[in-house]
Amino acid sequence: xxxxxxxxxxxxxxxxxxxxxxxxxxxxxxxxxxxxxxxxxxxxxxxxxxxxxxxxxxxxxxxxxxxxxxxxxxxxxxxxxxxxxxxxxxxxxxxxxxxxxxxxxxxxxxxxxxxxxxxxxxxxxxxxxxxxxxxxxxxxxxxxxxxxxxxxxxxxxxxxxxxxxxxxxxxxxxxxxxxxxxxxxxxxxxxxxxxxxxxxx
Numbered sequence: 377x378x379x380x381x382x383x384x385x386x387x388x389x390x391x392x393x394x395x396x397x398x399x400x401x402x403x404x405x406x407x408x409x410x411x412x413x414x415x416x417x418x419x420x421x422x423x424x425x426x427x428x429x430x431x432x433x434x435x436x437x438x439x440x441x442x443x444x445x446x447x448x449x450x451x452x453x454x455x456x457x458x459x460x461x462x463x464x465x466x467x468x469x470x471x472x473x474x475x476x477x478x479x480x481x482x483x484x485x486x487x488x489x490x491x492x493x494x495x496x497x498x499x500x501x502x503x504x505x506x507x508x509x510x511x512x513x514x515x516x517x518x519x520x521x522x523x524x525x526x527x528x529x530x531x532x533x534x535x536x537x538x539x540x541x542x543x544x545x546x547x548x549x550x551x552x553x554x555x556x557x558x559x560x561x562x563x564x565x566x567x568x569x570x571x572x573x574x575x576x577x
Contacts, residue, residue, distance in 0.1 A: 401545050405554045408536035412558050415529035416469035422522040423462050430455045433511050440502040447495050454488035457481045470558030530560040
């Protein structure tokens, strides 16, 4: 075999390896992006469950807290805002603006729930209600599930960003439609990372 033939075979082998790497990278980026979408779907399920429990909590407390209407309305308004933030984030999981909006709305809901909890402490007969105790247990359980789902989502975001930012993937990722980094779902209050909000009755 001539020198030109050997050079041609080496060039073809290198090109084949480059093409195979590009295909593997593209498939890896798509798989990681889909993992982010799947993980966010789990966050969405748990947040929807949480948001669905809040009106039941407010309805149960309404009879006892007739003169605390502002507090109850603040909780419902914060819940509706958080639900709208969730729907926006659902459209594009990982998008920085949508995730930031969801984080802020969820933080406002946690704050409103905290004010409601303080108000409820003044009503021992409401705290003793079996319905209120069941709701409290369900909300606490859901808070734990939200925490686990957020961690799964953030792990998927980390894996995607690590793949996309590693060399030589960083040279090709933008060309494959993966220009922006995915954004983790962060908490506005550091204490809420360490402990789920408590609803005590």
